[in-house]
Amino acid sequence: MNEDIKIKNLIIVGGGSTGWIAAAYLTKALQGSVNITLIESDAIGTLGVGEGTVPSIKPEFFDFLEIPEEEWMPRCNATYKMGVKFVNWGYPSTKNDKDSFYHVFGESQELDGIPLTHYWLRKRFGGYEIPMSYACYPSPALCDAYKSPKYSDGRTAVNYSYHFDAGLVGEFLKSWATKRGVRRIVDRIVDVILDTSGNIESLTTEKCCNYKADLYLDCSGFGGILINKALKEPFISYSDSLLCDSAVTIRIPKNNKNEKLQGYTTATALSSGWVWEVPVWGRLGAGYVYSQNFKTAENAEKELRDFLGADAKNLPAKHLKMRVGRTQRAWVNNCISLGLSCGFIEPLEATGIYTIYSALHYLVKYFPDKSMNPGLRNKYNERIAYMFDDIRDFIVMHYCMTSREDTPFWKANKFDLVIPDSLQKLLEVYRSGAPVNMPYTSDSFYNQVFEAGFDRFWTNSNYLAILTGMNVLPDSALPILEHKKESLEKAEVGFELIKYSTEKLLNELPSHYEYIKGLHNKLELDANFSSNRLVLG
Numbered sequence: 001m002n003e004d005i006k007i008k009n010l011i012i013v014g015g016g017s018t019g020w021i022a023a024a025y026l027t028k029a030l031q032g033s034v035n036i037t038l039i040e041s042d043a044i045g046t047l048g049v050g051e052g053t054v055p056s057i058k059p060e061f062f063d064f065l066e067i068p069e070e071e072w073m074p075r076c077n078a079t080y081k082m083g084v085k086f087v088n089w090g091y092p093s094t095k096n097d098k099d100s101f102y103h104v105f106g107e108s109q110e111l112d113g114i115p116l117t118h119y120w121l122r123k124r125f126g127g128y129e130i131p132m133s134y135a136c137y138p139s140p141a142l143c144d145a146y147k148s149p150k151y152s153d154g155r156t157a158v159n160y161s162y163h164f165d166a167g168l169v170g171e172f173l174k175s176w177a178t179k180r181g182v183r184r185i186v187d188r189i190v191d192v193i194l195d196t197s198g199n200i201e202s203l204t205t206e207k208c209c210n211y212k213a214d215l216y217l218d219c220s221g222f223g224g225i226l227i228n229k230a231l232k233e234p235f236i237s238y239s240d241s242l243l244c245d246s247a248v249t250i251r252i253p254k255n256n257k258n259e260k261l262q263g264y265t266t267a268t269a270l271s272s273g274w275v276w277e278v279p280v281w282g283r284l285g286a287g288y289v290y291s292q293n294f295k296t297a298e299n300a301e302k303e304l305r306d307f308l309g310a311d312a313k314n315l316p317a318k319h320l321k322m323r324v325g326r327t328q329r330a331w332v333n334n335c336i337s338l339g340l341s342c343g344f345i346e347p348l349e350a351t352g353i354y355t356i357y358s359a360l361h362y363l364v365k366y367f368p369d370k371s372m373n374p375g376l377r378n379k380y381n382e383r384i385a386y387m388f389d390d391i392r393d394f395i396v397m398h399y400c401m402t403s404r405e406d407t408p409f410w411k412a413n414k415f416d417l418v419i420p421d422s423l424q425k426l427l428e429v430y431r432s433g434a435p436v437n438m439p440y441t442s443d444s445f446y447n448q449v450f451e452a453g454f455d456r457f458w459t460n461s462n463y464l465a466i467l468t469g470m471n472v473l474p475d476s477a478l479p480i481l482e483h484k485k486e487s488l489e490k491a492e493v494g495f496e497l498i499k500y501s502t503e504k505l506l507n508e509l510p511s512h513y514e515y516i517k518g519l520h521n522k523l524e525l526d527a528n529f530s531s532n533r534l535v536l537g
């Protein structure tokens with residue numbers, strides 16, 4: 001290849017989670033062949049939220065960077081997340097925890113090419129009362145018992161992702177990336193200079209300089225200073241389908257002595273939205289995601305404080321506006337937007353950070369040279385648009401299928417939302433009793449996530465967890481099951497095996513608290529060991 005045409009210099013604008021995730025990922029993926037500079041403004045600061053994740057973050061990000069859990073988790077106050085517990089999504093609050101269900105991670109087993117969840121549905125139509133998540137997975141019982149998803153020796157027992165302190169993850173990655181050659185500049189960009197063909201030529205900063213690169217990554221947050229402001233790429237709002245546009249958050253310190261450390265996020269529906277409770281090590285992160293059309297900021301804060309009770313008294317609250325939707329084309333000329341400047345769907349299923357490393361995966365796949373071949377760019381743009389629309393559909397489904405209509409907000413969700421055609425089609429499949437979005441291969445969830453081209457990220461079990469959890473059942477069970485006597489018998493054995501392995505795991509796994517405390521103890525021991533070595537040496 002002609003050396004002149006190779007991308008040699010890349011500038012990342014923004015030092016929030018997106019900027020540092022991108023810097024770290026590209027340092028590794030491009031094998032040090034490109035000079036990476038990151039410019040961030042300390043005056044503007046970062047959003048500083050984003051504490052829940054989905055399971056692919058382990059294989060696709062941390063494992064890719066070869067950073068083991070023992071190294072990053074205790075430094076970032078991370079805990080495990082086996083899923084999300086949804087409370088009061090089917091019915092208004094009753095305070096007795098009856099209306100709750102889990103959305104846990106992973107595909108259910110398959111029998112004769114049909115997911116076990118569909119055998120469960122058939123039993124459900126026959127009056128079987130055990131909820132799908134408990135019947136088909138061990139994880140809900142482990143969540144209830146405050147267990148770790150891993151054995152004491154580090155082996156994995158069930159699927160998991162993480163909760164963490166987003167600020168600490170940013171700091172950790174900053175240190176990781178700068179040690180590997182990423183140049184960091186703290187300054188504010190005040191002007192974006194375009195050349196005659198509309199490419200970014202350089203960036204002017206407040207303090208002094210003019211910075212030039214071959215490729216620019218806009219990681220500047222909701223402001224989208226390169227992609228939306230300078231290049232004027234339109235933003236497609238999803239506000240017709242997703243009503244929540246604001247959040248108020250409160251952080252509650254915890255003393256790390258509470259042995260009942262939850263291994264899941266809780267999402268509780270309130271009058272005009274829902275509250276997240278995310279247990280990280282040393283505190284509980286909480287936030288009310290709501291719609292300003294139905295609630296003022298002041299009333300939302302009051303409702304959040306009432307919900308959290310005495311624990312939140314006198315603690316400061318932070319108010320945020322959310323730009324929900326996506327930039328029409330993520331990549332325009334020599335600029336690629338990532339993170340919040342590219343798009344954001346409200347955090348109900350904690351997909352924000354997923355969209356960042358997933359987009360980076362595709363960026364590496366379609367990485368350009370200076371000619372910015374439109375074939376690469378168009379493919380990337382299609383993929384990213386699809387990713388956001390797919391997440392939108394899944395989140396809209398949570399709202400439009402609930403039976404709640406007790407407040408103007410829930411009524412509007414039930415009766416007034418614009419349901420995207422793509423979601424309508426999936427719901428039609430669901431009603432028929434057939435599996436929605438079967439994964440690409442049943443034995444490799446992660447292959448499906450990244451290699452299935454345009455197959456959707458949200459698979460059958462994701463849709464079933466939410467819909468059956470809200471007690472929305474198909475019109476009937478899958479008709480073919482009536483012709484599968486042997487498979488039905490095998491399914492019964494499958495359900496018994498899940499019961500058996502759940503009991504076994506309950507006995508064998510350490511508590512979540514114990515496991516995470518162990519990671520902190522190990523880090524401390526290692527630190528003492530190295531400092532003693534320094535003294536002795």
Ligand SMILES: Cc1cc2nc3c(=O)[nH]c(=O)nc-3n(C[C@H](O)[C@H](O)[C@H](O)COP(=O)(O)OP(=O)(O)OC[C@H]3O[C@@H](n4cnc5c(N)ncnc54)[C@H](O)[C@@H]3O)c2cc1C
Nearest residue numbers: 014015016017018041047050052189221339340347352353
């Ligand atoms: C309420 C809420 C809850 C969320 N919860 C989750 C969750 O549970 N899980 C999840 O995965 N995601 C979640 N997210 C999304 C997550 O917070 C974001 O994906 C993440 O914070 C990335 O943000 P960012 O880096 O794109 O933007 P920001 O954090 O806003 O960073 C922008 C950066 O750009 C810099 N910048 C801006 N303008 C300039 C300029 N002119 N010159 C120089 N630098 C500039 C800033 O200094 C900053 O460094 C949530 C988001 C919201 C709003």
